[in-house]
Amino acid sequence: MNINKEQLEMGLEASVKTNCRPRAEHRQKRARWWFGQMRVLVNSAIDWKPAPPARPEQIYFPLN
DSSP: OOOOOSOOOOOOOHHHHHHHHHHHHHHHHHHHHHHHHHHHHHHTOOOOOOOOOOOOOOOOOOOO
16 A cells, blocks of 8 residues: 655646636626616515504403
8 A cells, every 4th residue: 555645736727717707707797687686676665554553462361
């Protein structure tokens, strides 16, 4: 059994680095679209009046 005690070096090729960029740009484009849709939704939201307070609840306690 041979054990290599030297440090291994792993490098990234130039093609791997360039392939990541379009994916990141695509994610940014989708994120901009999503947050734009959320802004439209929030800006068009209706202000609802709060619900009136609930009626008091009556509880029956037996006298046993």
